[in-house]
Amino acid sequence: MSFYVLKRNVPIEESYDVVVAGGGPAGAAAAVCAARSGAKTLLIEATGCLGGMGTSGLVTAFDPMANGVEAMVGGFMREVVEELYERKFLGSKVTPEQWRKHFLAWIPFNVEGYKLILDEKMTAAGVEVRFFTRVIDAEADASDKRVKGIVIHNIEGYSFIAAKAFIDCTGDAVLADLCGADCWEAGRDTPRIMPATLPSLFAGIDWERVRRYWKEEGHEQGNGVIRKGIADGMFVQPDPFLVGMSQIGPTVGYLNGGHLFNLNALRCSELSRNVMLGRRIAQDYLAFYRKYIPGYEKMEHVTTASLIGVRESRRIKGEYVLNIDDYMARREFPDQIGIFNKFVDIHPYDTSEEEYQRFMKEKDQQLRMNVGESFGIPYGILVPKGWQNLWVAGRCASSDVRVHGSIRVQPACAMMGQAAGTAAAQSIRLKQSACELDTAELVTTLRKDNALLPQKEISSEMTRGSAT
Numbered sequence: 001m002s003f004y005v006l007k008r009n010v011p012i013e014e015s016y017d018v019v020v021a022g023g024g025p026a027g028a029a030a031a032v033c034a035a036r037s038g039a040k041t042l043l044i045e046a047t048g049c050l051g052g053m054g055t056s057g058l059v060t061a062f063d064p065m066a067n068g069v070e071a072m073v074g075g076f077m078r079e080v081v082e083e084l085y086e087r088k089f090l091g092s093k094v095t096p097e098q099w100r101k102h103f104l105a106w107i108p109f110n111v112e113g114y115k116l117i118l119d120e121k122m123t124a125a126g127v128e129v130r131f132f133t134r135v136i137d138a139e140a141d142a143s144d145k146r147v148k149g150i151v152i153h154n155i156e157g158y159s160f161i162a163a164k165a166f167i168d169c170t171g172d173a174v175l176a177d178l179c180g181a182d183c184w185e186a187g188r189d190t191p192r193i194m195p196a197t198l199p200s201l202f203a204g205i206d207w208e209r210v211r212r213y214w215k216e217e218g219h220e221q222g223n224g225v226i227r228k229g230i231a232d233g234m235f236v237q238p239d240p241f242l243v244g245m246s247q248i249g250p251t252v253g254y255l256n257g258g259h260l261f262n263l264n265a266l267r268c269s270e271l272s273r274n275v276m277l278g279r280r281i282a283q284d285y286l287a288f289y290r291k292y293i294p295g296y297e298k299m300e301h302v303t304t305a306s307l308i309g310v311r312e313s314r315r316i317k318g319e320y321v322l323n324i325d326d327y328m329a330r331r332e333f334p335d336q337i338g339i340f341n342k343f344v345d346i347h348p349y350d351t352s353e354e355e356y357q358r359f360m361k362e363k364d365q366q367l368r369m370n371v372g373e374s375f376g377i378p379y380g381i382l383v384p385k386g387w388q389n390l391w392v393a394g395r396c397a398s399s400d401v402r403v404h405g406s407i408r409v410q411p412a413c414a415m416m417g418q419a420a421g422t423a424a425a426q427s428i429r430l431k432q433s434a435c436e437l438d439t440a441e442l443v444t445t446l447r448k449d450n451a452l453l454p455q456k457e458i459s460s461e462m463t464r465g466s467a468t
């Protein structure tokens, strides 16, 4: 490859205490919690709204937040859910028991309500938000492992922003990679890439009839109707795993369907080709649901998502790598910043029957927590190994592929974001670097801020290790 050397003067802006890249569930939590802790905080978001995959990606349900006995997810995430509920932005059948107690209870929400509440929380906390702005470069000292500043781009052009602390919540570890932090890349460092999906919204659904059908004929994921549709030639891609359609309004549904297999989300050409394929597949699902399932006959396709639903792309190599042994042992960490219990959800890697059976087995038997069980998410998975003022929260935090299949969902990402934002503010206040942070102090602050952290022992030293 040849290179063109671009020379330009980039304006230097005023500096901040904390800059957060990406405003999904992790970034929104990180920015608000940093600002509430007294840090002058800037949030950079590439799209025009907060919420990430939950809004621009149309993933309109939060994964379970309780373990069947008690709530696991508190803090900022719980605050958002409670406000969505009070303002009638959750599904009409949702009750508080769903996030306080129930096992495997997804929480559907209204996308516009979620956007609005996140906007309001940013304003109330004093976070400066820049939409339609992308982090495109970083100035970092790789030997000292310290980030000096970032380059952003928006309609006003380029600018350079310095800060004391940086939090990467881009989902793809974009900032960490630009800084030169070590990362795993799906496809390069793993034999296979978990498929992506382009979700859609549909309207005009008669949910009572749909529910009656599934009750009588069997649940979507175990139902043979999708195989009938495939046999009848309804799909350009014969995928036997139908994740399904969820109710999110009186007549509205969100389709988590149409896998985009082996998509390398770090390649623009693949993103472009697959978003087109996703739109094509959405039309197949529209025709399929209308034809085969009572209640969907008059369904209309409202829109596909403006972000591709990427499940796996880049993850940092952190001070700790959360791994499947920790998961199976239901390990508790002194420095855990959250607890969680989602099953290991690694979607089929292709359309074969063997892959479908592997997926169903993992999900239903081995890699699943029981009622009342959980595992800890330690602080060290948020810190790229050895870095002084860089944190990474959300889908691109440090774990092995299987645990990633559990913690990549919105409530877990929000807990990581809250911890990263709080830690960044603490590091500035107490002059502690990210990789030497007093984690007893962090856990104490998070508990005061309503995080649910039941560990009996806490420790000033983070748990370290990179077994995988």
Ligand SMILES: Cc1cc2nc3c(=O)[nH]c(=O)nc-3n(C[C@H](O)[C@H](O)[C@H](O)COP(=O)(O)OP(=O)(O)OC[C@H]3O[C@@H](n4cnc5c(N)ncnc54)[C@H](O)[C@@H]3O)c2cc1C
Binding pocket: 021, 022, 023, 024, 025, 026, 027, 044, 045, 046, 047, 050, 051, 052, 053, 054, 056, 059, 060, 061, 062, 063, 106, 133, 134, 135, 136, 169, 170, 171, 172, 174, 196, 197, 198, 199, 256, 308, 309, 310, 311, 393, 394, 395, 396, 408, 409, 410, 411, 413
């Ligand atoms: C199809 C699908 C279905 C899912 N279903 C569920 C579900 O039912 N429940 C659930 O809880 N979770 C679900 N998930 C998982 C979940 O939605 C995501 O993993 C989660 O949102 C990740 O959060 P995040 O904050 O790390 O990143 P994201 O939500 O991806 O947010 C990242 C944000 O960063 C911005 N960004 C990226 N690069 C830059 C840049 N260079 N500069 C500025 N901004 C940038 C993006 O625009 C985006 O807003 C699903 C995921 C997929 C793909």
